[in-house]
Amino acid sequence: MSGKIDKGAPPHAGSTAYINARIVDPTGNAEYLGAVLISDGKIADFGPNLFASGAPYGIQSVDCRGYYLAPGLVDTRVHTGEPGEEHKETLESAGTAAAVGGITSMVLLPDTEPPFDDASLIEFVARRARQVKLANMYAYGALTVGLEGKELAEIGLLAEAGAVAFTDADHAVANAQVMRRALYYAKTFDALIVHLPQEPALSGGTMTSGATATRLGLSGCPPLAEVMMVERDIRLAEMTGGRMHLTKISTAESVEVIAAAKARGLRITCDTAAPYFALNDLAVGDYRTFGKLVPPLRAEKDRLAVVEGLKDGTIDAIVSDHRPQDQDSKRVPFAQAEPGGIGLETLLPISLELVHGGHLTLPRLFQLLSSKPASLFGLPAGRLAKGAPADLVLFDADYAWKIDRDDLWSKTKNSPFDERPVQGRVLATIVGGRTIYRDDSFTTAAAFA
Amino acid sequence: MNLFFENSTRTRTSFEVAAKRLGADVINMDVATSSVRKGETLLDTAMTLNAMRPDAIVVRHHESGAVNLLSQKVNCAVINAGDGQHEHPTQALLDALTIRRRRGSLEGLLVAICGDIMHSRVARSNIHLLQIMGARVRVVGPPTLMPTDVEKMGVEVHYNMKSGLKDVDIVMMLRLQTERMQGSFVPSISEYFHFFGLDRAKLQYAKPDALIMHPGPMNRGVEIDSEVADDLDRSVIHEQVEMGVTVRMACLDALIGGQRNQFGNLA
Numbered sequence: 001m002s003g004k005i006d007k008g009a010p011p012h013a014g015s016t017a018y019i020n021a022r023i024v025d026p027t028g029n030a031e032y033l034g035a036v037l038i039s040d041g042k043i044a045d046f047g048p049n050l051f052a053s054g055a056p057y058g059i060q061s062v063d064c065r066g067y068y069l070a071p072g073l074v075d076t077r078v079h080t081g082e083p084g085e086e087h088k089e090t091l092e093s094a095g096t097a098a099a100v101g102g103i104t105s106m107v108l109l110p111d112t113e114p115p116f117d118d119a120s121l122i123e124f125v126a127r128r129a130r131q132v133k134l135a136n137m138y139a140y141g142a143l144t145v146g147l148e149g150k151e152l153a154e155i156g157l158l159a160e161a162g163a164v165a166f167t168d169a170d171h172a173v174a175n176a177q178v179m180r181r182a183l184y185y186a187k188t189f190d191a192l193i194v195h196l197p198q199e200p201a202l203s204g205g206t207m208t209s210g211a212t213a214t215r216l217g218l219s220g221c222p223p224l225a226e227v228m229m230v231e232r233d234i235r236l237a238e239m240t241g242g243r244m245h246l247t248k249i250s251t252a253e254s255v256e257v258i259a260a261a262k263a264r265g266l267r268i269t270c271d272t273a274a275p276y277f278a279l280n281d282l283a284v285g286d287y288r289t290f291g292k293l294v295p296p297l298r299a300e301k302d303r304l305a306v307v308e309g310l311k312d313g314t315i316d317a318i319v320s321d322h323r324p325q326d327q328d329s330k331r332v333p334f335a336q337a338e339p340g341g342i343g344l345e346t347l348l349p350i351s352l353e354l355v356h357g358g359h360l361t362l363p364r365l366f367q368l369l370s371s372k373p374a375s376l377f378g379l380p381a382g383r384l385a386k387g388a389p390a391d392l393v394l395f396d397a398d399y400a401w402k403i404d405r406d407d408l409w410s411k412t413k414n415s416p417f418d419e420r421p422v423q424g425r426v427l428a429t430i431v432g433g434r435t436i437y438r439d440d441s442f443t444t445a446a447a448f449a
Numbered sequence: 450m451n452l453f454f455e456n457s458t459r460t461r462t463s464f465e466v467a468a469k470r471l472g473a474d475v476i477n478m479d480v481a482t483s484s485v486r487k488g489e490t491l492l493d494t495a496m497t498l499n500a501m502r503p504d505a506i507v508v509r510h511h512e513s514g515a516v517n518l519l520s521q522k523v524n525c526a527v528i529n530a531g532d533g534q535h536e537h538p539t540q541a542l543l544d545a546l547t548i549r550r551r552r553g554s555l556e557g558l559l560v561a562i563c564g565d566i567m568h569s570r571v572a573r574s575n576i577h578l579l580q581i582m583g584a585r586v587r588v589v590g591p592p593t594l595m596p597t598d599v600e601k602m603g604v605e606v607h608y609n610m611k612s613g614l615k616d617v618d619i620v621m622m623l624r625l626q627t628e629r630m631q632g633s634f635v636p637s638i639s640e641y642f643h644f645f646g647l648d649r650a651k652l653q654y655a656k657p658d659a660l661i662m663h664p665g666p667m668n669r670g671v672e673i674d675s676e677v678a679d680d681l682d683r684s685v686i687h688e689q690v691e692m693g694v695t696v697r698m699a700c701l702d703a704l705i706g707g708q709r710n711q712f713g714n715l716a
Contacts, residue, residue, distance in 0.1 A: 204631070214596040217513035217535030217570060222597070287514030331492055333512030335533070 003426075003439040005096050005409075007133045012041040012390065012433025014060065019051050021064035021394070026071060026366035027383045036069060038390040041433035046384050064394055067427055068362065071370040072104025072135075072391040073347060074382045076194075077247060077273065077319035079169070079340065081411075082128070083121075084113025089324040091125070093411040095134030097322070097344040099437035100409050102393035102426040105136040105374065105381045106344075110147065111169035117142035117153040119161035126162055134436050135429075136391070138164045138379065143182055143193060149173045152182055159189045164377045165245070167194035170294045170339075174200045176232060183242030192377065194245045197229035197254070198295055206335045208296040212281045218334060221296050227253035234261045237268055245376060246270040249315060250295045252305030259314040269376055270314070273321035274343055274350045275416050277306045283416060289330045289337035290416050293321075297416075310368060311359050317373040320347040324412040341416040345408050349422035352397055356423055362397070394428040394442070401425060450503040451477045452494075453530070454510040459665055459690060460530050460539075464507045467697035471706065473504070491515060492522050499523040504705040508532075513570075526704040534568050534629065540664050541574035543696040545582055547689050548619060551660055556583035561613050561655070562604075563589040564623035564645060564672050567596045568630065571664045572623060576602050589613030590645060593634040610645060614654035621662045622647050622673050638671055648674035652683070660685050 019035040023046065034048040037059075051061075075098065081088035091108075098106055108125060110116030116125075122139050129137035141158030145151045147168040155166055166186065173179045173195060186193055202225035207213050209220030230246060234257065237244035249255060249272045261268045275283075275293055280300045283291040291297055309315040323340025330337050343350075351369055354360045360368075374382030381391050403420045405413035429437040453461050461477065468475045478498070489497075491510070498506060505526040508516045513533030520527040531537040548555055560579055566572045566588045579586050580603055587605045588595065600606050607613030614620060625641065635641045647661065661677055661684045669675050678684055 209597040211598040211601040214599055215573070215602065217533050217573060219534075220597050287517055328490070331518075332490065333510065333515040333518055333533075335512050335514075 003100065003437055004443070005099055005134070005437055006435060009434040009436060012038065015039045015044065016433065017051055017059050017061040018064050018069055018392070018394070019061050020066060021069035022066060023048075023384070024068055024070035024362045024366050025384045026363050026371040027385070029363045029367075031362055033066070036384070036392065038433045041390055043384060043386060043388050043390050045386060067394055067396050069392055069394050070362070070366050071382050071384060072393045072429060072431065073102050073369045074105045074373045074377075074379060075103045075320045075322070075344065075347060076107040076165075076271070076317065076373045076377055077109065077321045078106045078344065079109045079111065079323040081324060082112065083124070087411075088326050089411045091128045091137065092132045092134070093409070094322070094344065095129075095132045095137065097342070097408070097410040098135040099429045100426065101320075101345040102348045102395060102429050103135055103320075103344055104391035104393065104429060104431045105138065105379055107138045107140060107164055107377060109169040110140045110142040110167065111171070115142050115147050116140060116158070116163070117145050117147070119154065119157045122158055122161040122163050135431055136379075136381065138162070138377070140164065140169075140194065141166045143168045143173065144178065147171050149175055149178055152178070152185060155182075155186055155191055156189055159191055164379065165192040165194050167196075167247070170196055172196050172198045172200050172203075172229060176236065179233070180236050180240060183236055183240040183244065187240070187242050190243065192243045192245055194247050195233055196248055196294070197226055197233055197246050199225040199228045202228070203295070205296070206292065207284055208281050208298045210281060210299055212284060216284070216287065216334075223251040223253060223298055223302060226251045226295060227257055230254045230257050234258070234266065234268055238266055241267075244268055247319065248273050248276065248295060248321060249306065249309065250276040250298050251302045255305045255309040255314055259309070259312070262314065269316045271317035271319050271373070272306050272310070272315050273319050274347055275321070275341060277303060277310060278350050278353060279303070279416060284334075287334040289332070289334055290341055290414050290418060292334060292337050292339045293341055293416065294339045307354070307359055310354065316368070316376065318347070318351055318368045319373070320344050324410060325414045326412050330414050341414055342408065342410045342412060343415070344410065346403055346415060346417050346422070348393070348395065348426060349403075349424040350417060352424040353422070355397070390430060390433040392430040393426055394430070395424060395426045397424045399423065399425045450498060450506045451475060452480070452498065452506050452508045453478070454480045454508075454515070455531070457509055457530070459693070460509065463690070463693040464528075464530060464697050467694050468701055470694070471698055471701055473701070476503075491519060495519045495522045499525065505701060528700060528704070531570055533570065534573070535570055536574045537570040538574050539693070539697055539700060540571050541578040542700070543689060543692040544575055544621070544662060544664070545578055546692045546696055547662065547685055548660070550688070550692070551685060552618070554583070555579060558584045558618040559587065559616060560584050560619040560621060561587045561589050561607075561617040562621045562623065563610065563613065563647065565594045565625050566590050566599065566623070567594045568626040569623050575621065576604055587613055587617065591635060591641075610647075610651045611654050614651060617655045617659055619660050619662060620647060620652065620655055623664070624666065624668055625671055642671055646670070646672050646674060647677055649676055652677055659683070662686065662689060664689070
């Protein structure tokens, strides 16, 4: 994708009208032709009848030419390499990739070196985000010291410093007692605990168990490892009354168990990552290490169940689970390869497959990508409302192209979606009224100049 | 060029003998004393060796898929001499050749592969090849040593020797690959031998003229009793080794025999 990143865009001042846009309003569950008026970085007004006869004289206006305008994506699961592994991804390169992907807010995982188990690191992220001046960046606090799953991290102090939720990233908390205490203790601050449910004793394999793993001679991680932990977490959340969010749901059984828990009225929420509704274990193919993820890509029946879970609302949100890995980590035999795939730039086009495939409407998709994750994590983002920050994405939902890892802006190129034909691309990304990214095909709009 | 990242006596020697009988120059890379031990990555090793312009590299590696990865980076022939738990194609070829010499054809034969199926690349390669050649394949072993969904490879799964060996023409025993095991898969060697070791009594379940095969190295008293392993009427274990050289000569000849390489030298 060729376009222009504009870190230097000044703070938005005055008023800008985005007219002639197909507006996607997730919280209003509506889609219509209309306009959005931005004043001083905030949404001042929006609606189908706004400026129906053209923007008034004196207001800067942008003709959206009938393309979609929606709240920017809120990605609550982003690994970067800063601090510690800046050769893989810095906050600046991640912010750039996010801007290109239409992501206006992201929550950074704490598994850096050192991990975010100290308040000073939360402040470090906030300071770096102000310098980078791209997407809004928030940070998770570590749930346990050193992400080791043994002793609770300073949840209260981390929350005070700005941590929006608590997690041990891709490490599951194996000890039920530790998780029980964490859920109890976090209630003091009404803090959200995000957990990757994988029973560690069963998830030592390198890909999902099944015919493909058997044929390739790779050790298997059974889907059972996930649902067992989901069941445990549901019981603990029920018992403690704590706020539990399960992340990267990948199996049919987990979707079923979570749906049942929700039907019982429990405060359980969950998300899935784009690879789990778009790919199955065949993507590992002949030892493609870009397809090595945590949890591993599952069978086709699991993928279909995840799609159903997104349709019926069992799954609350979609994340990119962006995890950069350099060549040295991936160009090795499969079992030795580091897991993870990048996803910031491909999150929107891959998710749009759910719309093109007839599974979701656009407003529903943006509930999963924007409004729901924002409200779960308490972020001032993800919705169209008067006074809300003007974080928007302008996109062409139909533009057909093929993902080429060498064209991605991320510092590393480990996309599990490499060479996949997709539809939809971002034309402009607006954060607080500032246009931080603009696709080359959209630069002819005079008002942007 | 023999490149072995994992210990091997018979396969490496077999390839060496095969290549030398064909008149090739053979270089054995001993990985234990090479730069791999100094931290060189697999692909760097591959590219370094490739620059020396070998006609073929024979590779064994302890990780599944490693030979596939290496072959993407070199422009000579690459022969898989066993990669992790994935495949050991020349072993399957030599097994098929041995069976064909004894039985004339593989068509319609019933073959039982017994023991540690999960960790065995020999089992996987044989499952593919024997079925292509028209044989029916059973796998026999304890459930803990059976890979998930193995029946999707077209085989019949048995968890005891009595039903597994019933009416079979060929009994192929596999070694317990303790070096690949993480944790306990069977309670003890003696219990394993009692239920899954091939001895005279269990051999009675098979056809009276059933052949005994083993890819080696054998662990006598673990998966096979000496009495049956050394039974000259039934055991073809040494013939397998002999056919190994033959098959590897054939593979080398098919891949690089009689061709001139890019410098005009006869390979």
